[in-house]
Structures are given as structure tokens and as C-alpha cells.
Amino acid sequence: MSEPFAAQIASLxxxxxxxxxxxxxxxxxxxxxxxxxxxxxKTNLLEAVHxxxxxxxxxxxxxxxxxxSGHSAAKLQCEAGLDRLELRIPSHGRRTAAINGSEVGRVSELMGRMPSVCFSTADMDVVRGEPSDQRRFLDVELSQQRPQYLRWFTVFNSALRQRNALLKAIRGGTEPRSSLPVWNRELAESSSCIRAARIEYLNELSELADRFHQELSLGAESLEIEYLYADESSDADSFVMHLDRCESQDIAAGFTTIGAHRDRVAIRISGREAKSFASQGQQRTAVLAIKLAQVEQWKAAKRVVPILLLDDIFSDLDQERRKRVLAVSGGLGQVVITATDLGSVESALSGGAKVFRVQNGKVEATCGED
Ligand SMILES: Nc1ncnc2c1ncn2[C@@H]1O[C@H](COP(=O)(O)OP(=O)(O)OP(=O)(O)O)[C@@H](O)[C@H]1O
Ligand SMILES: [Mg+2]
Incomplete structure (x- = not known):
């Protein structure tokens, strides 16, 4: 098999x-x-690449x-492989984009030219946040990788909206109960497709994430990721049965109480729920392990090595884990990392690493290949 395509940003x-x-x-x-x-x-630079x-x-x-502040538009340009990408963001009005000097019809045409996996503080919500944050993480990733997923997701959300509106109308006495089954089948089928894709993706991801978490914690901790249904339906047919059983409960609530929009992901470090038991550093290790795993999963599933963007990864991590993150990420492809200082972890930089000094909106290379 040919080598995977490695996404690269040469200049920004x-x-x-x-x-x-x-x-x-x-x-x-x-x-x-x-x-x-x-x-x-530093984060501004990473945000620009992203x-x-x-x-x-x-x-x-x-x-x-x-x-x-005080200007009317921002312009971002980069060289990504053979492509020159440009995005113009006015403070008011429509964004425009160009690829290799030609303006494109839709800004979204930039997507996919320079795939990336990004870690920022907001990603800590995958472990610390609500089930909705975990589902968003899955939905964003799966929509990027599988166009079919985005279609199911759109069908599901529209069926859910219509069914919820109907539930309220039935509760208010303006619609009969008999109008409900029409939406049940559509909801059940799209919900099952979404769940199957999420489970398949997490199965691929969890083994890799466990391996990275063990590497980052020097074998001290393991990581388990499991998709949990909010109900017990194994397929579309049993989901329709469940919906029938929940009908009165749903009408009283005025919304659909079961389905892919209620599921969550259990993340356990060495067997214990990370959200409630793990320390800040352990939680950060888990999310970083998930991000490193995403790069590997892209490589296996799409034959693409995305650029890895890691914002402010050192806070909360001890010296050893900082070194491990540097060492492990150094072997994955192109990586951009921000930190306030290198401290004593400089020795863990990979060969060919480039270090930039950022100060007051200016950036200069201090060492590394050129
Ligand atoms: N639209 C803007 N116009 C001018 N300056 C801005 C604008 N938006 C943000 N800034 C400035 O950018 C700076 C923040 O940059 P950034 O968040 O990248 O810092 P950082 O280097 O990541 O810092 P930290 O180490 O605290 O995370 C702030 O000083 C902020 O005032
Ligand atoms: Mg920052």
C-alpha cells in the first residue's frame, strides 16, 4: 500500500x-x-492555522x-503542500476564499485541503463536560470523515425537531396521537445509523487512545472509552418499539426522551470515571491521548496524516508527562505546539524541531531546521 498523504503547512x-x-x-x-x-x-497563530x-x-x-481592532478585514494565507490557501475575513459581511490565486465559490472549499486535529482548552469538555460536548466531538469528527454521517445527522435532527413539535401539539390537544408514528420510523433509522457510526469510530479510537495514555503515563494508567446508549434499543425496529413504549412519557415531557441525542461516552482512567475521579493532569493526559489517537485513526481510516495542533498542553502536566507528549507527538507527522516556556523539557524535542519565539504579535524562529 502507498504511503499515507501527510498534510503539511509550509508557511503562514x-x-x-x-x-x-x-x-x-x-x-x-x-x-x-x-x-x-x-x-x-500563540493561540492566535494556532487559531489561524485551524x-x-x-x-x-x-x-x-x-x-x-x-x-x-480598528481594521476592516483580516487576511490569512498559507502554503499547504502544493496549494496556496487564502481566507479573507471582513469584520462585517461575507468571507471570501481563494485556492492557488483563484477565488472559490464557497469558503467551505478550503476544507479537506489541509486536514488537522486540534487540541485546545475547550476539548477538555470531552472528559469534563456534558454528554452534549461528547456527542459534538463525535459529530464534528464523523462529519469530517464520512459525508454519509452528515446526511444521517441532518435527517435525524429534522425528524427530532418535527417529532418534538408534534409532541407539544399533542400535549396541547391540537394534534392527534395517531400523527406520531410517521416520525418514529425516520427517527429510528437515522438514530441507528448515527449510533452505529459513533460506536465503530470509538472502537477504532479507544484502543489507540489507551496505548497513547499508557505511553504518556509511563504505563501507570490505562484509558477506556465506551459509548453508552440512553436506552436499550439495539436496532431501528427495537427503537421504534421503545418509542411506542415512551409515548405517554414523551407527550408529557414535550420532547423525545430516547435516541442518539441522549447518549453519552464513558471515559475511564484505570477503571474509574475520569470526569469525577481523575486529577486535572490525568484528565488532560486522557484528552491528549485521544487527540494523538485521532491522528493515527485518520491515518488508518483515510490514509491521511493530519497536522496536529496542540494549544497550551503543558499546564497541569508534570515534567515526565510533558516530555512524553513531546516525544510521542514528535513521531506522528507535522505538529504545532504552544507553551509559555520549554522549561527543562527541551531535551525531549525531536530532531529537526523548530522553536519560535512569539511576543506582542510578532514571531521569530530561534532554532531548528531552515
Ligand atoms: N481582534 C483583536 N485585535 C487585536 N488584538 C487582539 C484581538 N483579539 C485578540 N487580541 C489580543 O491577542 C492577545 C491574546 O493572544 P493569545 O490568546 O494568542 O495569547 P497566548 O500567547 O496564547 O497567551 P496564553 O499563554 O495566555 O494562552 C491578547 O493580548 C489580545 O488582546
Ligand atoms: Mg494561549
């Missing part, structure tokens, strides 16, 4: 993006470290917030 050019008035950064092909004090602009990769801000920022 920013213009009026956040605290970068203008500047260029030439990345190394392997490990890249962005080092600088609080507020320097924007060019996915068109979304991992901070959930509005366009106007990303344009440098």
Missing part, C-alpha cells in the same frame, strides 16, 4: 488577524514549538472578534 501569512498586523511564519516539516508569554499571540484547515475558530469566535 497573516494580515490584521487578532494581534498580528502583518507577519510570516515558515514552519518546519516535523515538530514546531511556539513559545512566548501570556497574551503574546481556520485555514476547517474555516472554523476553535474558540467559537465571531468574525469581527478575529479582525485586528
Amino acid at each position: 501569512n497573516l494580515h490584521c488577524f487578532r494581534n498580528f498586523v502583518a507577519g510570516e511564519l515558515k514552519f518546519g516539516a516535523a515538530q514546531n514549538l511556539l513559545i512566548g508569554p501570556n497574551g503574546a499571540g 481556520l485555514l484547515s476547517t474555516t472554523r475558530s476553535f474558540r467559537g469566535a465571531k468574525d469581527a472578534e478575529m479582525v485586528m
